[in-house]
Structures are given as structure tokens and as C-alpha cells.
Amino acid sequence: KQVKRRRRNASKDQLNILENVFQKTQFPSARLREELANKLNMSPRAVQIWFQNKRQAFRKGKYCP
Numbered sequence: 301k302q303v304k305r306r307r308r309n310a311s312k313d314q315l316n317i318l319e320n321v322f323q324k325t326q327f328p329s330a331r332l333r334e335e336l337a338n339k340l341n342m343s344p345r346a347v348q349i350w351f352q353n354k355r356q357a358f359r360k361g362k363y364c365p
Contacts, residue, residue, distance in 0.1 A: 310350065314340045318350055326355055 310318065317340060321328060328336070328351060330344075337344040 308346075310340070310342070314342070318347070318354075322351065322354055326351070326358070 317336070321332070321336065325332075328347075333344050333347045333351075336342070337347045340347070
């Protein structure tokens with residue numbers, strides 16, 4: 301049986317950077333996601349999921365910069 305991976309919350313520094321990028325573009329390119337992932341020590345997939353979740357919260361009116 302495989303061990304389930306635990307969720308990791310982004311740190312405040314990581315969130316600040318992600319929020320700044322989100323204010324500039326809600327749909328970052330694959331290249332930008334890759335650069336963010338390297339800079340923030342996250343996987344590109346985690347960055348992609350963060351943007352998906354943030355866009356959904358924005359649509360539902362839960363976005364607070």
C-alpha cells in the first residue's frame with residue numbers, strides 16, 4: 301500500500317509572490333509556471349493548481365488581495 305502524500309500549504313513569502321503574479325495575469329504561461337515553481341521550490345503542478353483554485357475563488361467572490 302502506498303503512503304498518502306500530505307498537503308503542503310504555501311508560506312507567506314510564496315503566497316505574496318503568487319498573489320502578485322495573479323494580479324498581473326490570471327492565466328500564466330507554462331514557462332512562467334515553471335519559473336515560479338523553481339523560484340518557490342514548488343512543483344509546476346502545484347503552481348498550476350494554486351492558480352486554478354485562486355481563479356475559482358475569484359469567480360465566487362472570495363478573492364481578497
